[in-house]
Amino acid sequence: MSEKLPFQYEEKPASLLISRRTFLKITGVLTSVLAIGAYTVTDFVKKRNKYIKMRQKGLYKDDLRCQRNNLPASHLNPTVEKFYRDFAEHPLSETAHHLLHTHHYYVRGKLNMKGERHG
Amino acid sequence: MDKVLKFSVTEKIFHNVNAVSWYVLAITGIIVYFNLAGSETKNFLMQIHIWAGVVFTFNFLAFIFLAPHRFYILMKNLLEWDKDTFAWFKNLGGYPRRFFKINIGPEEVAPQGKFNAGQKLTYLFFIFMIIALIVTGWFLYFAKHSMGKGLFLMFFYLHVWGSIITTLIATFGHIPLSIANKEDLLAMWRIGPGTVSLKWAKHHNPKWFQNDVIMRPLQNCRDQYGKHNCKGSVPIFRNEK
Amino acid sequence: MGVQKIATFSPSEKTFTGGGTFLPGEVKGIIRINPNKCVGCDTCRHHCPAGAIKGSLGVTHHIEEDLCLSCGQCLVNCPFGAIEQMSFLDEVLSRLKDPDYTVVAIIAPAVRVALAEEFGAPPGTLTVHRMHAAFKKAGFRIYENNLAADQTIMEEGYEFIAKVKYWLLGDKTPELEKFAEHPLPHFTSCCPAWIRYAELYWPDILPHISGAKSPQQMAGATVKTWVALRLWNIDPRKIYTVGIMPCTAKIYEASRPEFKSAFYWLKEKGHLPEDTPPFPDVDAVLTTRDAAELFRCLNINPLNVSPEKETDITEVYTGGATIFGNSGGVTEAALRTAYCVLSGQEPSSWNIEAVRGHTTGVRTAKLAIPLKPLGGKKANFHICVVNGVKNHLEPILEDVVIGKSPFHFIEVMNCPGGCINGGGQPVNPMGTSWIDPLLPLPLKA
Numbered sequence: 001m002s003e004k005l006p007f008q009y010e011e012k013p014a015s016l017l018i019s020r021r022t023f024l025k026i027t028g029v030l031t032s033v034l035a036i037g038a039y040t041v042t043d044f045v046k047k048r049n050k051y052i053k054m055r056q057k058g059l060y061k062d063d064l065r066c067q068r069n070n071l072p073a074s075h076l077n078p079t080v081e082k083f084y085r086d087f088a089e090h091p092l093s094e095t096a097h098h099l100l101h102t103h104h105y106y107v108r109g110k111l112n113m114k115g116e117r118h119g
Numbered sequence: 120m121d122k123v124l125k126f127s128v129t130e131k132i133f134h135n136v137n138a139v140s141w142y143v144l145a146i147t148g149i150i151v152y153f154n155l156a157g158s159e160t161k162n163f164l165m166q167i168h169i170w171a172g173v174v175f176t177f178n179f180l181a182f183i184f185l186a187p188h189r190f191y192i193l194m195k196n197l198l199e200w201d202k203d204t205f206a207w208f209k210n211l212g213g214y215p216r217r218f219f220k221i222n223i224g225p226e227e228v229a230p231q232g233k234f235n236a237g238q239k240l241t242y243l244f245f246i247f248m249i250i251a252l253i254v255t256g257w258f259l260y261f262a263k264h265s266m267g268k269g270l271f272l273m274f275f276y277l278h279v280w281g282s283i284i285t286t287l288i289a290t291f292g293h294i295p296l297s298i299a300n301k302e303d304l305l306a307m308w309r310i311g312p313g314t315v316s317l318k319w320a321k322h323h324n325p326k327w328f329q330n331d332v333i334m335r336p337l338q339n340c341r342d343q344y345g346k347h348n349c350k351g352s353v354p355i356f357r358n359e360k
Numbered sequence: 361m362g363v364q365k366i367a368t369f370s371p372s373e374k375t376f377t378g379g380g381t382f383l384p385g386e387v388k389g390i391i392r393i394n395p396n397k398c399v400g401c402d403t404c405r406h407h408c409p410a411g412a413i414k415g416s417l418g419v420t421h422h423i424e425e426d427l428c429l430s431c432g433q434c435l436v437n438c439p440f441g442a443i444e445q446m447s448f449l450d451e452v453l454s455r456l457k458d459p460d461y462t463v464v465a466i467i468a469p470a471v472r473v474a475l476a477e478e479f480g481a482p483p484g485t486l487t488v489h490r491m492h493a494a495f496k497k498a499g500f501r502i503y504e505n506n507l508a509a510d511q512t513i514m515e516e517g518y519e520f521i522a523k524v525k526y527w528l529l530g531d532k533t534p535e536l537e538k539f540a541e542h543p544l545p546h547f548t549s550c551c552p553a554w555i556r557y558a559e560l561y562w563p564d565i566l567p568h569i570s571g572a573k574s575p576q577q578m579a580g581a582t583v584k585t586w587v588a589l590r591l592w593n594i595d596p597r598k599i600y601t602v603g604i605m606p607c608t609a610k611i612y613e614a615s616r617p618e619f620k621s622a623f624y625w626l627k628e629k630g631h632l633p634e635d636t637p638p639f640p641d642v643d644a645v646l647t648t649r650d651a652a653e654l655f656r657c658l659n660i661n662p663l664n665v666s667p668e669k670e671t672d673i674t675e676v677y678t679g680g681a682t683i684f685g686n687s688g689g690v691t692e693a694a695l696r697t698a699y700c701v702l703s704g705q706e707p708s709s710w711n712i713e714a715v716r717g718h719t720t721g722v723r724t725a726k727l728a729i730p731l732k733p734l735g736g737k738k739a740n741f742h743i744c745v746v747n748g749v750k751n752h753l754e755p756i757l758e759d760v761v762i763g764k765s766p767f768h769f770i771e772v773m774n775c776p777g778g779c780i781n782g783g784g785q786p787v788n789p790m791g792t793s794w795i796d797p798l799l800p801l802p803l804k805a
């Protein structure tokens with residue numbers, strides 16, 4: 001016993017500890033966890049604008065309904081025709097100028113100078 | 120005298136950087152989330168939180184990509200469950216008896232591997248949470264405005280409550296137990312080799328010691344000038360009980 | 361799917377005082393962040409087209425009123441529902457109860473595909489006749505904002521054609537003289553958040569913007585003149601017009617002091633007694649959410665009322681008008697009419713896919729339209745549709761300012777997707793207005 005060599009115990013190298021099966025098992029567990037996570041995230045991200053698209057589709061549906069009723073474009077609206085015939089004469093007329101056009105855009109920076117220009 | 124190397128340098132670096140940055144993150148995060156400071160301070164703490172997050176993330180990535188073999192060994196130790204591992208739950212490793220005088224299950228603790236069943240569960244959860252917090256954290260930072268409110272809220276609450284629960288487990292489970300196991304604590308935290316005594320390893324981790332550990336004479340490692348040079352050393356496989 | 365609950369608050373003394381970038385009488389502070397609910401996640405700041413939100417990660421955010429466009433995009437995108445909207449619902453409810461008044465609903469296109477969400481239907485559920493019936497049941501008369509959108513196309517379309525004649529075809533006849541000050545490209549004017557954005561940050565662009573009012577303002581002025589005097593025979597002073605809008609900026613638009621044109625016109629024509637105090641064209645604006653709240657107060661579920669069989673003359677509208685609510689819709693509607701007027705014939709298909717914004721930030725198209733006055737010679741029109749001010753508009757305005765813009769006609773909608781995603785719409789709890797890629801990383805973060 002007196003001749004005992006100094007030595008240290010340590011883990012076997014990875015090549016001996018990790019068999020092919022163990023390697024596949026660990027890799028499998030890790031990839032499945034990551035894949036499930038990644039799938040959930042992409043799924044949510046893909047649907048993030050879905051409500052916008054659905055509402056847009058709703059309006060295009062209304063458009064087609066109007067087209068079927070022979071009301072595809074503004075100048076074909078009978079009420080608009082009546083409005084000009086009875087009242088405003090024609091687009092850009094005097095009346096239209098008064099009621100349907102604006103004559104005021106303000107340079108708001110000059111109302112007060114506090115607002116810095118955004119850029 | 121004889122030592123068993125339990126934690127390699129890479130594991131020690133990973134673990135200790137992870138633990139320190141964890142608590143920096145937890146404390147700054149909790150102060151900001153629960154509004155425990157004024158907005159100036161919160162702004163500053165949040166900056167610290169982000170930079171600690173950078174350290175935390177790169178520490179984990181470095182462990183995985185620079186020492187994949189150590190990561191795989193760790194995962195193997197955590198994922199391999201035999202009937203002795205399950206038997207550990209019968210008396211919860213004898214800890215209730217030792218600390219609280221609660222007598223449950225048999226006196227004898229079933230022989231465990233490198234980690235006992237409780238550690239396996241905890242560490243698997245920790246590693247899962249580390250990944251989850253890294254992913255959610257960076258999403259919350261870079262894609263909060265673009266990923267949609269539903270996903271954002273899921274990530275947000277996973278990040279906040281996941282981290283709080285994990286911190287509670289670490290603070291009231293993991294740390295006290297690690298302090299109670301002095302040799303493991305020293306192996307993990309001392310500046311120097313991550314070794315425990317032969318007796319300790321045989322007592323606490325008999326299966327690991329039996330199956331996964333080899334003996335390497337240190338003398339062979341020294342060349343004629345007395346310097347470490349292990350190239351020529353031949354591992355000696357143990358087969359005694 | 362459900363919708364997110366958005367808190368509202370009533371206007372206060374300070375609301376109408378003006379000051380800063382607001383004129384007296386203009387509603388300010390329509391959108392505000394509730395400091396008790398804000399967790400400082402910083403999402404809203406990334407959605408604000410005007411840089412009006414201040415605050416850093418983790419810190420309670422606030423809105424600088426003077427910089428704010430009232431567009432409500434921050435509100436739509438706050439994951440915590442921490443942003444609130446000023447509501448005039450109480451005022452409208454009390455007017456509905458007052459038998460002296462005829463309360464007129466001016467219902468925007470985008471409302472009909474979103475209102476149902478507040479009552480549990482999926483997004484995009486189209487309600488037209490049911491919605492009309494519900495408003496009538498609640499005591500409103502209806503002037504379709506879509507009808508006003510048709511008027512807008514007539515006015516703005518002819519204005520654009522006049523600009524084209526003056527600037528491209530070199531027609532300098534005296535009646536076109538006034539367009540000398542209004543060069544191309546022509547910008548649309550129906551989005552009040554965009555108008556305020558230009559007024560605040562890009563005054564150089566103002567001469568390019570169409571002088572046609574937005575449909576809401578055209579509707580208000582028309583109801584209090586033509587409809588009141590010629591169709592319904594009621595005293596314009598006893599009409600209370602309510603814009604039912606997908607939009608929080610419309611609340612602000614209606615309060616702009618210049619929009620009292622019906623009053624001045626009626627006065628000039630001697631329809632009003634001398635002492636009548638000025639009244640606005642549009643008296644109040646309810647958002648789609650407010651309208652849903654109104655129906656809930658009155659115990660009406662628009663999904664359950666039996667639909668109207670007959671369409672009043674003030675409810676007639678065209679397909680061109682109803683797509684105003686979608687990004688690219690104003691452009692498409694204008695092109696449909698412009699094509700017919702310029703070429704003297706109908707297009708083979710009314711659908712112009714090339715200018716539909718969908719969820720693309722900027723769409724550009726080159727369209728050849730045969731010109732009847734030039735014997736069918738085709739002219740190319742360069743069209744640009746800006747789908748959301750944030751991230752998309754600035755480079756286009758820069759080109760216009762330095763005179764390098766290739767476009768003749770530019771549509772700008774502040775809200776990504778168009779008004780169907782406006783700040784007054786039911787808030788979808790899952791989605792986002794962000795139509796750009798998830799990353800590239802926001803470098804200014």
Ligand code: HEM
Nearest residue numbers: 130134137138139141193242245246289294297303304307
């Ligand atoms: C600062 C306080 C901490 C102390 C004193 C501490 C102590 C220890 C000790 C002594 C071990 C070895 C246990 C054994 O195998 O016998 C260990 C392992 C481990 N700890 Fe901690 N720990 C701390 C914080 C954390 C935190 C915050 C986490 C992560 C959430 C963590 C995750 C782990 C993991 C995953 C292992 C197994 C790692 C391996 O063996 O490579 N620790 N810890």
Ligand code: SF4
Nearest residue numbers: 398399401402404438
């Ligand atoms: S998005 Fe909402 S919670 Fe987040 S910072 Fe803005 S207001 Fe606060």
Ligand code: SF4
Nearest residue numbers: 408428429431432434
């Ligand atoms: S309402 Fe619009 S402009 Fe105002 S702070 Fe919100 S996003 Fe910005």
Ligand code: SF4
Nearest residue numbers: 551607774775779782
């Ligand atoms: S795009 Fe429509 S909803 Fe949005 S601010 Fe402009 S007008 Fe309002």
